[in-house]
Amino acid sequence: MSDAYITRIAKFLPNEPVSNDEMEAYLGYINGKPSKSKALVLRNNGIKSRYYALQKDGTATHTNAEMAALAVTRLFEKNTSEIQDVDLLSCATSSPDQLMPSHGSMVHGYLKDAGSIEVVSPSGVCCAGMHAFKYAYMSVKLGEKQKAVACASERLSPVLRSDQFEDEVQQLLKLEKNPYLAFEKDFLRWMLSDGAGAFLVESEPNTSGISLKIDWIEGCSYANEQEACMYMGADKLEDGSLKSYKDFKSEQVQEHSVFSIKQDVKLLGEKIVKLGFAKLKDILVRKGISMDEVSYFLPHLSSYFFEGKIEDFCNENGMPISKEKWYTNLVTKGNVGSASIYMMLEEVFYSGALKKGEKILLAVPESSRFSYMFCMLTVC
Template sequence: MNEVYITKSSVYLPNEPINNDEMENYLGLVNGKPSKAKALILRNNGITTRYYALDKNGKSTHTNAEITANAVEQLFDDQFTRDDLQLISCGTTSADQIQPSHSSMVHGLLNNGKSIEINTSTGLCNAGMNAFNYAFLSVKAGTVDNAVCVGSERFSAWMTADKFNHEVENLKQLEEKPIVAFKREFLRWMLSDGAGAFLLQNKPRENSVNLRVEFIDFYSYAHEIETCMYSGAEKQEDGTLKSWADYPSDEWLKESIFALKQDTRLLDEFILKKGAQSLRASFDKHNIKPEDMDHVLAHISSNYFKVGLKEEFAAVGLDFPWEKWYYNLSEVGNIGAGSIFIATSELMNSGKLKKGEKVLLCVPESGRFAYSCALLTVC
């Protein structure tokens, strides 16, 4: 088995940062009125700026595939050209189409003039880590010498007012039942667009910061807990999901079948607890200690969870001092499958890393409560 190194990383964030007061200029007003839920949600999530692949008319400026390809393009240089690329592995929640695969569309945009292996991971926040794992294992096993993995999202196109107006017209519940407004709008004020990419190689790059990948672990709790975050389906009273394909087409818009929804009750009950449980299992599996970690990068959807996550980790014997944590949620927003790539790239290019330091990555996914973690060594 080969050693595997992140030898270069990149970030692509579309357009200019958008502050909280500007959001509805891009996403639009639902039913022509400012949101009642927006201020509360923003106060709790602590996000101050984010990025949208939209102009002020709500028109798309980039596809997800274009955002992803722009991140990949930044990895090419004199030492690694587009013709050197052997595998691209992409993870996203928000592909531009159901078929063909997201990686197929990205490869088409790269125009590298040769056939390569592609892989697409779907799902929610762990889609990026699954794409990372596929690339990692491919280089480790020696089936390829290099691979590019990317996590990306283009959520803004899902959050424009026109996606919400129809249900307002039909149900009139945003005024009659404010809790419906909160549940429908919760994610509207959380999500952002962008992509982060890693170049993985079986040898470190000279005169550069390299991160050796020690392991990537995954844990699912779907056998214990019902679905929390979903799209393309509707949750039934017994907790099961009814697929979009089982609804008449005239119900798709009326019932907001394709809207991204989240059961906030389940989120609050399980997201931190199961995250701590999974990380404890990983530390025991690899016989590592919390004091060995120098940097802790945890993907969170909201700053509301920041203190609680630290406390839950500490409760299972993983007490990381605040100075070791690295967060960028307030500045870039929640970019789902791309978030951990972007945070890692920022840290990797910050000039703060020293040889021998350990970098821990932690990613939760509330879909049906799945978690991943990875350990990297600076070299």
């Protein structure tokens, strides 16, 4: 089998960063009142700025597929004709612009200079970006592809806007109930960000400068054991099952904000760290790897609240990670879902700090139904 390397990384962030104070100017006030939970959530998640692919009046500035295509295009800025040599496009998102065609096909549609190539569209949430990456990695490693692009992108800002919840709030008012949005829906409004990232994966490293050899990528799901924790296009029933938007009447979809993105916060706190990082320990033991060998640890965090939880778990389970090795850009980029790990690695890759032989560990937890992806890279 061939080796596989990340040889280039690019990202695209729409418009200017949005500060905490500006958020409701973009997302709006529900029932004309400031959110009760905003200050609490922001204090815990530690995010100071994020990006939205929309203007303050809600007008879209970019589609999801367009942002992904712009990130891909930036991989080939120095030689624009090189995009014609790409033989695979693997595109992930949790927030496609439409149900059909596939997200990957829509991204390919923006890449007018690319050839007629294989396109795949892994679905999911945060782990989807790693699934897209793994498909590209395996295709190159098998020798079936020579120049593969993996990308991940998110555009969730439109479903975070207040007008998405107005019918639900008006229904609550009619019923003389508290018209404030339920915490499980309001929680993620202050967490999520838009943007895209892309990797170029090749069978040979760069002839000058650094590359990242992909040592392995492993993942697991606990959906057979755990109920859904984050969901969209469905409502959670008392027995923990999900009722699809397809099974609601059209007026109920609006009245219950079924297409909002929701988080079971209690379940998140109980499960997200201990399930995934117990699996990481198993992987490291099986591969005979010590955390001492890792030079950079890049965990995808939805909130800095979990940073200490991960550190405590790793310390208590014999795999301590020195804080000098940690890197995250959550504070400045927000949670960009499946694209977050791409943006983090892009910053490290072009930092000028990497030395050949150093190892980078990527960790991506996904709370939707508790899935995890881990990856080891070696600087070469």
